Amino acid sequence: MLTLEKRPQPSKAWVYAAPILAVVITMIVGGAVFALLGKPPLEAIRTIFYDPIFGEFASYSRPQLLIKAGPLILIAIGLSFGFRAGIWNIGAEGQYIIGALAAAGTGLAFYPMEARWLIFPLMIIAGLAGGMLWAAIPAFLRIRFKTNEILVSLMLVYVAEAIQASMALNLLRNPDGHGFPGSRNLSQYSSSANLELISNSGIHWGVLAAVTAVVFAYFILARHRFGFDVRLAGQSPRAAGFAGVDAGRLIFICMLISGGLAGAAGMFEIAGPAGRVSIDFNVGYGFTAIIVAFLGRLHPVGILIAGLLMALTYIGGELAQLSLGLPGAAIQLFQGMLLFFLLAVDVMTSYRIRFGKTE
Amino acid sequence: MKRRTLLASGAGAATMAMLGLPARAQEKTKVGFVFVGPIGDGGWTFEHNNGRLAVEAAFGDAVETVYAENVPEGPDAERVMTQMALGGADLIFTTSFGYMEPTLNVAAKFPNVKFEHATGYMRADNVSTYSARFYEGRAVQGHIAGNLTKSNKIGYIGSFPIPEVIRGINSAFIHARKVNPDVEFKIVWAFTWFDPAKEADAAKVLIEQGCDVVLQHTDSTAPQAAAQAAGNVYTFGQASDMGEYAPMPRVSSIIDNWAPYYVERTKAVMDGTWTSVDTWDGIGRGMVGIGEISDAVPADVKASAEALRDSIASGAYHPFTGPLNKQDGSAWLADGEVADDGTLAGLGFYVEGIEGDIPS
Amino acid sequence: MDFSSINPILLLASLMVAATPIILAAAGELIVERAGVLNLGVEGMMITGAITGFIATVTTGSPWIGFAAAAVGGAGLSLLFGFLTQFLLSNQVATGLALTLFGLGLSALLGQGYNGIKAPEFPKIDIPVISDIPVLGPILCSHDPMVYVGLGLIAGIWYFLKYSRAGLVLRAVGENHEAAHALGYHVIRIRILAIMFGGACAGLGGAYISLVRVPQWTDGMTAGAGWIALAIVVFASWRPWRLLIGAYLFGGVTVLQLNLQAAGIAIPVEYLAMSPYIATILVLVLMSAGRAPGSLGKIFHASR
Structure with a gap:
């Protein structure tokens, strides 16, 4: 009989060993699945994990990793504050959409005026504000009515998706778009474009924002009083109460941080890589970021690595589709497995496995 | 990644050099397909994939086809197309309206690769459009x-x-x-x-x-x-x-029925007779x-x-x-x-x- | 504009069919959440049930075996979630999301080669005499058996939670797992069973889509029904009969919306599309009884 015994302190060794072990197990099991599908397992694993970084065309795919990971990291960092404090915003996807719509609306309101110094910063503010506004709804309802924020924030994702479709069909529709739904391309409008800062580096303003967020989050959690409050509230809400932490204020701030960063991620995406508001420009970054936040154990550096790893499986997975004809479904399965194993071995950091009966 | 603003046009070769990428030499004609849904959707993507299979059947060992399914419209599509072009594709069919701008962006970087965009209205020297009546x-x-x-x-x-x-x-x-x-x-x-x-x-x-x-x-x-x-x-x-x-x-x-068109265009690339066209075929040419x-x-x-x-x-x-x-x-x-x-x-x-x- | 072309009797009857897959899946999730577990992987379990049920039906020719296989498939997948969250104490939100990703991939792989095949027909039950009663007959008595299974499931769950001892224990575990544990109940065993039940129900719901409503296999065919099921559980504030009402309202808005369109009444579709979700939030706010089970989503580990 196996039993788990809580460690007095999380194991330092397992903190680092667990993710590596998970990746190794995924490679073995995933390789077996690929072999069952009649594809060369070693080559598939190499294509997914190695080729995007070191392969023949890595000089193209490396920057792409940053582009894909940027929004994931930015959103996950925001979410990690609330998750640490026991506040569950799982509606980042909706906040991302509203942030993007607010920013796109702001940018297009000025079209075709040339004033990048004004319009681009305004769009960032609009993105932040849009995301915050959308996150403030569950925060307010939680504080005022004790409504479960997991469910409200999730419901608001669907509402945001409906607003998005309506915007693409009506208000933000490109008048020169030959009757097709979708807005003008913001990345081709010089006042709103979120450009690459260094050519072929993949680094655009959103990636920069993500890295900045990682650094800030690290210092806030390690050094600032707010970081202490967050950790305390997560570990023991009662103790936090005694220590004078205002629970309502904490909820509000955590939700606004996560909503704001998700909204900002939406802004950088709509002004850059995605370019235009369409009926379904969201590709699930908000949900994937939840997984990234947990994979990174809610630690800023961990999230940075987890975001890059997640991006790697997307890009490597595409390469495996192209070069080996691996079905897209196999890649999805593989990603799911990776997450399962990461979550599974994670238990080792805070618990010790004991064989035989306790007592 | 908005490289188009940095490399206005026709600078694809320069991109390749900048990226330090080797131009891949090959015998087979490589044809890429970007699909918006899963090939098992029984409808739109299913029929485009049938077109792909027809190309394989028509040319056998002379062609190699690659495809990516469930590719979201937007930056993901642009990346997949670029990877295809880098991987040596000579001809790439992009089979959804939402791929229009990604197709043009990638085409600008790879002037030697031919692109075929379904249902769109924007063309370039190496981008054709096709749709069915x-x-x-x-x-x-x-x-x-x-x-x-x-x-x-x-x-x-x-x-x-x-x-x-x-x-x-x-x-x-x-x-x-x-x-x-x-x-x-x-x-x-x-x-x-x-x-x-x-x-x-x-x-x-x-x-x-x-x-x-x-x-x-x-x-x-x-x-x-x-x-x-x-x-x-x-x-x-x-x-x-x-x-x-x-x-x-x-x-x-x-x-x-995309098969005749896909076979014809692949043939054109093999013969070196491919040019940018706007095709809107109907019952007469078998597309419908x-x-x-x-x-x-x-x-x-x-x-x-x-x-x-x-x-x-x-x-x-x-x-x-x-x-x-x-x-x-x-x-x-x-x-x-x-x-x-x-x-x-x-x-x-x-x-x-x-x-x-x-x-x- | 022609309201008279909308037949309310047929509308109600088709609403019952439209709501069935979500009723099945939501009923399972209700039990899971009542046990204090939040499994966001409903969509993944539904689609897995859709394909396992479809494969079994096509292979054996019997839709009943198909539904059984769907329940097994959904429960099997949910066991993965149960193992991770209950034994390895992983976070339920993240694990549930991963389960959906995994289920979508798995089902598409399993379904290769099953595209475009038609499933054997699932006969309707026409209850003689009763189905000839005007108005009520067509609404209540001209459906396929799974519609009644869905209704029976709701009644069963209601009875189980309200009157059975096991239901009481399940609720105790969901409200306060520490206390339930202290009373000597096997929190983890009960939760695993609840999770498997939830998976089986989700599997049935998925199979209803692939075997009755469409009926064919196509990748990703549940198209978000699992998420709606999650919303309805909340809308119902974890009560079985309210769940039924919620599912009919959700199904009803969709069917009504299409009815209005067909009758030529111009309505802003997008606002109607978001209305059920806003209604759910309002219900959450307004119903003081709409309190979530106390231990929902929290990790349980028996410390000794």
Whole structure:
């Protein structure tokens, strides 16, 4: 009989060993699945994990990793504050959409005026504000009515998706778009474009924002009083109460941080890589970021690595589709497995496995 | 990654050099396909993949095809296309309207790679566009539907209010009215290309409201099943033949047949004769297939439908031939006048007689 | 514009069919959440049930075996979630999301080769005499058996939670797992069973889509129904009969929306599309009884 015994302190060794072990197990099991599908397992694993970084065309795919990971990291960092404090915003996807719509609306309101110094910063503010506004709804309802924020924030994702479709069909529709739904391309409008800062580096303003967020989050959690409050509230809400932490204020701030960063991620995406508001420009970054936040154990550096790893499986997975004809479904399965194993071995950091009966 | 702003045009070779990438030499012609859905969707992507398989069958070892499925429109599509081009693809088919700008962006970086974008309107030296005149098939459907209906109510499940769908509605309506002046259309917008449950609901609603013919511009077979369950309702296959529902309720179908075009264009690349073109083919060139008209259709109707099909195919008849008025009664086409392709491509209004508004 | 073309009787009857897959899946999730577990992987379990049920039906020719296989498939997948969250104490939100990703991939792989095949028909039950009663007959008595299974499931769950001892224990575990543990109940065993039940129900719901409503296999065919099921559980504030009402309202809005369109009444579709979700939030706020089970989503580990 196996039993788990809580460690007095999380194991330092397992903190680092667990993710590596998970990746190794995924490679073995995933390789077996690929072999069952009649594809060369070693080559598939190499294509997914190695080729995007070191392969023949890595000089193209490396920057792409940053582009894909940027929004994931930015959103996950925001979410990690609330998750640490026991506040569950799982509606980042909706906040991302509203942030993007607010920013796109702001940018297009000025079209075709040339004033990048004004319009681009305004769009960032609009993105932040849009995301915050959308996150403030569950925060307010939680504080005022004790409504479960997991469910409200999730419901608001669907509402945001409906607003998005309506915007693409009506208000933000490109008048020169030959009757097709979708807005003008913001990345081709010089006042709103979120450009690459260094050519072929993949680094655009959103990636920069993500890295900045990682650094800030690290210092806030390690050094600032707010970081202490967050950790305390997560570990023991009662103790936090005694220590004078205002629970309502904490909820509000955590939700606004996560909503704001998700909204900002939406802004950088709509002004850059995605370019235009369409009926379904969201590709699930908000949900994937939840997984990234947990994979990174809610630690800023961990999230940075987890975001890059997640991006790697997307890009490597595409390469495996192209070069080996691996079905897209196999890649999805593989990603799911990776997450399962990461979550599974994670238990080792805070618990010790004991064989035989306790007592 | 908006490289286009840095490399205005024709600088693809420079990009390759900048990225330090080797140009890959190869014998086989490599053809890439970017799919918006899964190849198992039984509709749009399924038929494009059949086109891919036809290319493989036609050229055997001389070609190699690669594909990526479920590629979201936007930056992901741009990345997949770039990876294909880097991987040595000579010709890339991008099979969704939303891939338009990604296709042009990637094409600008790889001037030696040929691109074919489905259903779009922007071209470049190495970007062709192609689409099918599905409205020709809709004319045949409208003709059959107008003859078959007893309740004089024909249901139409629309996906999104875009020109392609609006053309289809107009074309079907014009030809249904031609054979049956009492016919009216009930149009329901599902706001999805593919959601079997919702499509089933839409079909049921139309049937409950008295429609005995249901046309669909969404891709699943759910409306067929709903019609079968209701009995005495006629439907038409969409995108693929949906022959498993023949002879009733499915009495005919519009089949997206991309195979001849894909084979022809691949051949052009192999021969070095590829040029950028705008292709809009219909029944005549086989891009739009009319599925077998089943025995549930009376023989005389079947014969006249086939005659209509053949006259469209030969070019003798155009489905949008005047006199036609717009919905508000204003004149659109004079007697004998034929709609020009430009107007049709951006069609955003109903013809006279259709009730209801296009959602905007 | 023609309201008269909408037949309210048929509308109600088709609404019952439209709501069935979500009723089945939501009923399972209700039990899971009542046991204090939040499994966001409903969509993944539904689609897995859709394909396992479809394969079994096509292979054996019997839709009943198909539904059984769907329940097994859904429960099997849910066991993965149960193992991770209950034994390895992983976070439920993240694990549930991963389960959906995994289920979508798995089902598409399993379904290769099953595209475009028609499933054997699932006959309707026409109860003689009763189904001839005007108005009520067509609404209540002209459906396929799974519609009644869904209704029976709701009644069963209601009875189970309200009157059975096991239901009481399940609720105790969901409200306060520490206390339940202290009373000597096997929290983890009960939760695993609840999770498997939830998976089985989700599997049935998925199979209803692939075997009855469409009926065919296509990748990703549940198209978000699992997420709606999650919303309805909340809308119902974890009560079985309210769940039924919620599912009919959700199904009803969709069907009504299409009915209005077909009747030529111009309505802004997008606002109608978001209305059920806003209604759910309002219900959450307004119903003081709409309190979530106390231990929902929290990790349980028996410390000794």
